[in-house]
Amino acid sequence: MEAHALRLNPGDDLRGVLDAALKARGAEAAFVVSGIGSLRGARIRYAGVESAAVLDGDLEILTLSGTLSPDGAHLHISVSDAVGQVRGGHVAPGCIVRTTAEILIAWLPEWRFAREHDPATGYPELVPRPNT
Incomplete structure (x- = not known):
């Protein structure tokens, strides 16, 4: 596991930046351990x-x-x-992001996360696999 701190700037789309960070790193599995900001x-x-x-207006991120995954x-x-x-x-x-978002990501180079349809839930659910 490798930890990485990431700071987002005003105007950044939280989810978009995290998806782009995974792609830019060429990673296949990571956890967002924590996030705070506005x-x-x-x-x-x-x-x-x-x-x-x-939700309109100014908001504080309490937890993230x-x-x-690539999916x-x-x-x-x-x-x-x-x-x-x-x-x-x-x-x-x-x-x-309003002023900042401070995110801690844990990269898992030995794993690949996929999302596959689960008939029990009806949703694409996490399927972790060792990265060979």
Whole structure:
């Protein structure tokens, strides 16, 4: 495992930058261990809902974690607004950095993460495999 700290800048799309980081590194498996920072709006998909909710306004990232794979990221986030109301769910494209986002990624060069349809859940689920 190799750790890497990443700082995102104002205007960056959180999910887009993380997907691009995986591709640029040529990696096939990584975990987002933690993330903090701020957003100027977010798109978050709640449990059991097909489309993402749009959250407007300034938001603080309280937590960010998940997996990165060539088949797509699976990221969860919790954010708070100006009055401390907390919301959380799946990160969708459209979570735009307001001032900064500080992300810790753990690269796993000995693994390959894939997402394959799971008939039990109906979703593409993580399938970790040793990288040969």
